[in-house]
Amino acid sequence: MALEPTSRGRFNLEKATILMLDGNGMGMDILVQIVTGLGAKSLHRCQTTDEAKDVVKRHTIDLIIADALSPAGEGYEFVSWLRTDGGEPNAFAPVVVTAAHTPVSMVQKARDCGAHYIVKKPLTPVVMLERILWIARESRPFIECDAYVGPDRRHKNEGPPNGVPRRRDDLPPEVGDAQEPNLSQDQVDGLFSTRKVSL
Numbered sequence: 001m002a003l004e005p006t007s008r009g010r011f012n013l014e015k016a017t018i019l020m021l022d023g024n025g026m027g028m029d030i031l032v033q034i035v036t037g038l039g040a041k042s043l044h045r046c047q048t049t050d051e052a053k054d055v056v057k058r059h060t061i062d063l064i065i066a067d068a069l070s071p072a073g074e075g076y077e078f079v080s081w082l083r084t085d086g087g088e089p090n091a092f093a094p095v096v097v098t099a100a101h102t103p104v105s106m107v108q109k110a111r112d113c114g115a116h117y118i119v120k121k122p123l124t125p126v127v128m129l130e131r132i133l134w135i136a137r138e139s140r141p142f143i144e145c146d147a148y149v150g151p152d153r154r155h156k157n158e159g160p161p162n163g164v165p166r167r168r169d170d171l172p173p174e175v176g177d178a179q180e181p182n183l184s185q186d187q188v189d190g191l192f193s194t195r196k197v198s199l
Helices: 025-037 049-058 074-085 104-113 125-138 185-193
Strands: 017-021 042-046 063-067 095-099 117-120 142-144 149-151
Touching: 017 025, 017 049, 025 042, 025 063, 025 125, 042 049, 049 074, 063 074, 074 095, 074 104, 074 149, 095 104, 095 125, 104 117, 117 125
Parallel strands: 017 042, 017 063, 063 095, 095 117
Antiparallel strands: 142 149
């Protein structure tokens, strides 16, 4: 998604509370300049994941921008913790992960920890704005299961694999709603009257 250069739309983070996690002072300064340029005023600057966890426990956060922090990936671990143990509503906060190196393995790690997006450094205001707008517009549903908690990782619906029956929500939008019921009222009543119920 690219911003339209002639767009007159306005975007302002003035009312948003933003948590920024970056252990590098220069990286934090750049990030602060970017988000304050977008109107943000309520900022929580954290250099370690422990500081970030403390902020999450004490404040309601609207947006999190977290650096991967190191090759070991403490930033990814923080996002995983946020999704499982951060508590509502912060567990559902939008998360953008930033990293100096973004090989496929790191992109997958960001996706699998529950981040909405990963952005490669050096950061620019336009790229950050595009990602924040994308997250706001898409509003992907959250998935909660044993192996993953976070926004739906599918960016496009390609349907189920060959040979697997479709679910109702897999139907393309042009199918539309049914124009008439599949069963008559008598048939529906018959389904319920023949069902055994044990108390």
